[in-house]
Amino acid sequence: MISKKELISNLNSDLTKEYAAMIQYIQHSSMLHGGEYVEVIDKILEHAKDEHEHAIILTDIIQYLGGIPTVEVYPRQTSLDNREMLYQDLNYEYDALNGYNQRISQAENLGLFDIGQKLRNIALEEENHIIDLEKALGILKIDP
Ligand SMILES: [Fe+2]
Numbered sequence: 001m002i003s004k005k006e007l008i009s010n011l012n013s014d015l016t017k018e019y020a021a022m023i024q025y026i027q028h029s030s031m032l033h034g035g036e037y038v039e040v041i042d043k044i045l046e047h048a049k050d051e052h053e054h055a056i057i058l059t060d061i062i063q064y065l066g067g068i069p070t071v072e073v074y075p076r077q078t079s080l081d082n083r084e085m086l087y088q089d090l091n092y093e094y095d096a097l098n099g100y101n102q103r104i105s106q107a108e109n110l111g112l113f114d115i116g117q118k119l120r121n122i123a124l125e126e127e128n129h130i131i132d133l134e135k136a137l138g139i140l141k142i143d144p
């Protein structure tokens, strides 16, 4: 089981990734080119807004726990290739979802069920981001 201090540190790491994802999505939305990407550009601009919201929720949680929210930003990635950009975004989403799934149990192990719930709501949105990107890339697995 981790300490509250370690949870704060992990949440700050999540926060650096939310900032990065937001910036990356904004930049990718302007770099994606070609008619088939019009729909996904709208989607990822929505994702950018969601990541902005997630960053605010995380700063509130960190502050509530007695920590100081970071201003550090995780490295961003970009490409001149459409699919490569979408894969970069997708990999960040997988990483974010994996992180939140760990964070939910870490918070709940400390008895912080309200925070666990807030993190669960964020995780659900990351899952939807993954579905949007997998659909755009044509790799969404359908199990009829
Ligand atoms: Fe997010």
Ligand SMILES: [Fe+2]
Pocket (backbone or CB within 6 Å): 021, 047, 050, 051, 093, 096, 125, 126, 129
């Ligand atoms: Fe996301």
